[in-house]
Amino acid sequence: MDQHRRDFLxxxxxxxxxxxxxxxxxxxxxxxxxxxxxxxxxxxxxWGMIIDIEKCIGCGNCVRACKAENDVxxxxxxxxxxxxxxxxVRPDDPDHPIVDSPDGAYDGFPAIDQPGDGLKVFFVPKxxxxxxxxxxxxxxxxxxxxxxxxxxxxxxxxxxxxxxYCVQACPYGCRFIDPRTHTADKCTLCYHRITKxxxxxxxxxxxxxxxxxxxxxxxxxxxHEFLRTHKVHVLKPELATGAKAYxxxxxxxxx
Amino acid sequence: xxxxFQHHGHVVRVAVLFAAGFLTFLVARAWLIPxxxxxxxxxxxxxxxxxxxxxxxxxxxxxxxxxxxxxxxLRQTERHRNVSCEACHGxxxxxxxxxxxxxATLDPRALCLRxxxxxxxxxxxxxxxxxxxxxEDAACTECHAPHAPKQ
Numbered sequence: 001m002d003q004h005r006r007d008f009l010x011x012x013x014x015x016x017x018x019x020x021x022x023x024x025x026x027x028x029x030x031x032x033x034x035x036x037x038x039x040x041x042x043x044x045x046x047w048g049m050i051i052d053i054e055k056c057i058g059c060g061n062c063v064r065a066c067k068a069e070n071d072v073x074x075x076x077x078x079x080x081x082x083x084x085x086x087x088x089v090r091p092d093d094p095d096h097p098i099v100d101s102p103d104g105a106y107d108g109f110p111a112i113d114q115p116g117d118g119l120k121v122f123f124v125p126k127x128x129x130x131x132x133x134x135x136x137x138x139x140x141x142x143x144x145x146x147x148x149x150x151x152x153x154x155x156x157x158x159x160x161x162x163x164x165y166c167v168q169a170c171p172y173g174c175r176f177i178d179p180r181t182h183t184a185d186k187c188t189l190c191y192h193r194i195t196k197x198x199x200x201x202x203x204x205x206x207x208x209x210x211x212x213x214x215x216x217x218x219x220x221x222x223x224h225e226f227l228r229t230h231k232v233h234v235l236k237p238e239l240a241t242g243a244k245a246y247x248x249x250x251x252x253x254x255x
Numbered sequence: 256x257x258x259x260f261q262h263h264g265h266v267v268r269v270a271v272l273f274a275a276g277f278l279t280f281l282v283a284r285a286w287l288i289p290x291x292x293x294x295x296x297x298x299x300x301x302x303x304x305x306x307x308x309x310x311x312x313x314x315x316x317x318x319x320x321x322x323x324x325x326x327x328x329l330r331q332t333e334r335h336r337n338v339s340c341e342a343c344h345g346x347x348x349x350x351x352x353x354x355x356x357x358x359a360t361l362d363p364r365a366l367c368l369r370x371x372x373x374x375x376x377x378x379x380x381x382x383x384x385x386x387x388x389x390x391e392d393a394a395c396t397e398c399h400a401p402h403a404p405k406q
């Protein structure tokens with residue numbers, strides 16, 4: 001076989017240029033077209049929640065509503081997209097509160113046997129904080145969990161491997177493995193509702209208004225007035241997760 | 256001159272091998288990565304729609320009050336005016352869709368006691384009773400109107 005250097009270099013050059021162009025073109029094919037949602041523009045919203053501890057009565061209505069709305073298993077332990085904790089803080093040892101949450105407060109709370117003098121008792125509803133810089137998203141190896149453009153941390157159940165990295169990574173304990181699908185499950189902030197103009201199931205069911213869905217990008221949302229007039233806090237701010245569940249009246253003993 | 260390239264077959268074989276490997280990579284990539292992956296970020300854009308497709312079970316207050324406006328009027332001056340219908344009546348989207356599906360039947364005592372049982376930690380604004388001391392066997396509705404509890 002007889003080949004000249006010029007021919008070889010020319011062919012090699014063509015090969016490199018053409019495969020490069022092909023891979024670029026292929027990328028465009030792979031990316032596909034974004035699936036637009038009618039009437040809802042994701043970039044117009046930035047969702048969060050306000051939780052007023054001073055209004056929470058510990059009735060567990062939010063837990064029941066969440067499980068009903070989202071078909072969360074009720075017969076398996078540890079399956080809660082939201083739950084309520086009861087804190088009992090003794091005046092002589094404020095750093096070590098007694099915390100209980102029987103069945104996530106699905107049936108409310110039993111009476112305290114001996115409240116004693118000076119015991120401080122309050123209820124703390126917990127849910128996914130929908131962090132802007134979420135640790136659970138950072139650890140997912142397959143891109144099955146993500147922060148949506150409107151600030152909600154979601155799980156792609158078709159893509160989740162069930163490796164449990166995110167369950168361990170969440171500093172707030174908000175994730176669990178769905179025993180039916182063996183994939184990660186968590187609060188979606190009722191994404192199927194809030195993108196259609198409804199509030200979340202827990203906010204809908206809360207009798208005292210202790211929970212309020214908040215759209216931080218909507219200038220008319222009462223959240224701005226609330227944040228301005230109340231002393232609010234997020235859980236574990238030292239972790240810089242960008243948590244968007246704002247607690248009013250949060251005690252220092254809450255973890 | 257030509258003798259210098261008499262072994263160019265080696266290079267061609269490597270090039271073909273490389274091209275085959277690259278093609279395998281492209282095919283595997285196309286097969287394993289969904290088409291809409293990476294549109295918004297390191298995730299499948301279609302997952303947003305998949306989450307949105309979940310059925311709604313709590314209809315919200317607006318459709319309730321479209322038909323039951325008189326209940327809303329009744330409670331306007333009462334303390335339950337800000338309690339949403341489904342906080343007590345339960346998820347009612349099915350009833351809104353099809354009126355022949357009745358909403359859940361409510362226990363006239365257990366339901367009230369979920370909120371109104373005296374418990375340490377409940378804020379002061381909450382009216383509370385000790386169930387054992389407050390007409391233990393009676394339904395709350397015998398004395399209290401649920402939509403207008405002061406009447």
